[in-house]
Amino acid sequence: MRTPGGEGSHSPEGHEAEAPRRPPPSMAHSRRVPEDPSSHTPRPRPLVGPPRGHSQAPDLPSGDSPDLAGPLQPGTAHGDPSCWSEDGGPGTAAAGLGSGAWGAGARAGPGGPHLPPVLWEPPPGARAVREPGEPDARGEGSEGASGGTPSVGLWLLQEEGYCQGTSEIAAIVLMFLPEEDASWVLAQLMTDDRHAMHGFFVPGFQKLLRFQAHHERVLERALPDLRKHMASGSSGGSVPGARGRRWGARSSELPRVGVTFLPLGPGATLGAGLGRGERVHPAPGAAAWGLRPPALPPGRGADVHRHLHPEVVPAVLPRPDPLLAHPEALGCVYTGWGAGAHGHRKRLLKLPLEGLREFLQDSLAQPWALEDEAVLRRLRASMTQLRRMRCDLPPQDLRSSPRGPWAWSKCPRCPGLSSLLRPLRHPPGWRSRPPRAQPPSLSRPDPLPARPSSNIPPSDGTPSPSSQCNKTVQAGGPQTWWA
């Protein structure tokens, strides 16, 4: 067993107290250090959870039950129903995609920090995405249901929740990846401490509030006059603040939707996620202004991230689409109110608040005919400036980590994403997409990287992927496919 916790693999419980640490220079290496099995207290296994390896489990529920209630009630399964009963139990699963293919039951979990940990395991036989006709989170849409197993979305997003704001992030990923992979990418963004997107969509807007506070701080230090200008508006506060409150109010009106999360442009949110998580956050500044994908088109986001984090991005997003190129806007988003926004300071100061919004949403999204190089240079300069101001990282006091086995420092890599994130250092014989012939094992959300390990061609011919995986799991020893 291993964790992606990095070199400083800390104990699962200790992560909250840890000092902010710099992300390792290369996630590729540091995050996959096999964990010394002795350093971990064995975690109780949930009753309904499958064994870590898949495709074995004769004694487990076969996973063919169409009844979604089962997997949605882990609390019951663990003899701790309390952790589910707080907001009405699984039956009231908040959102789900209206009729979505993702079928993500937006089970926005309790957001407080003192809740009993919920042990999550994917229901046996669960898949990452819901097939058409399969019941959704509310057990609806089951016309023609084939008695399939629930989607991992139900399980995965119990805590983070799936809401309409999430869909914008999902859309960006889904534009480039097949559903299953996209689902895993989303999962990883939400649970991983590196991408640190956990908290964006939980009730209470933990992360959003943190970003807003940070945005204010950056503004105050870098562009005090602009901040004053914004505060002088009729909204009685800064525009992002007003927007945040407005949407916050909206979300409380719409419990089905969970958290409506607009103030952060999805592109920027995703960008923050794909980046150093906590660090590329000059983004909160401009992002909180509601800059939208055209302002931060996925392709361009990928480009910037490719520059900043070459080890991650090529895998996740393909080449940028020239049609979606809005380099200047991107530069401004990513530089936030650092050097990028300085260029617009005078213009922004003259604009009334409404004009400001239009400027940020529309005008800024137009291409400015700046070379990519110039944008990236500007970005770097802004990052340097923010660092100098000690504003490159938002305050840590509101860090949000998933609970349960997905808590940071013990965040498993899903098989799909492991392969997605590591296209450049794969072992010989590695395939980016597994053969479809082995769907049951491949689509299982087993936290262990079954897919990559199954792709190691042993010297004596084609292995049985599942048996090999199981063997590895049972041995609990270091795995070497990523080395």
Next chain:
Amino acid sequence: MGGGPGLPGVGKSCLLLQFTDKRFQPVHDLTIGVEFGARMITIDGKQIKLQIWDTAGQESFRSITRSYYRGAAGALLVYDITRRDTFNHLTTWLEDARQHSNSNMVIMLIGNKSDLESRREVKKEEGEAFAREHGLIFMETSAKTASNVEEAFINTAKEIYEKIQEGVFDINNEANGIKIGPQHAATNATHAGNQGGQQAGGGCC
């Protein structure tokens, strides 16, 4: 399928819900950004999974939804027959869709809410004429009674399928929104909504 610019509520999301889940929700939340739906259909003996993107109709989301046209194999452009303004805005949406999408994208014009005959403001003939003029397929649907809903999506998928057969779409290029599944089943992405735009993406089967 959303409303025209600034005119949401033509019934894009309801059409999608009716198509994927066979139910009608009279009061639907405003779509924010985009939502997704998927359904498996059979055309010509082949299983095709339609991945449908239901985009927001509101003007403020327009810059977002524009980026979702990319990679769509088909689109359903929806207006509300009881609101002439939604019909009048069709041209804008159509231009937008054409400009930001594949030139081969199949576009179907949908006049929704055909059950509200008494409140009709846009004649069927007008819709047909518009469709003819711009080379679209036309249909009147009712998400409430499910009339023509299946047909609208399936005809769009058929049209895409025919284009694939004719070789208009390069199925090896995923940017076209079409993927061939392991059993040689095709997938289509369709965008629903435009006038809103709903977009269906190609799926795989």
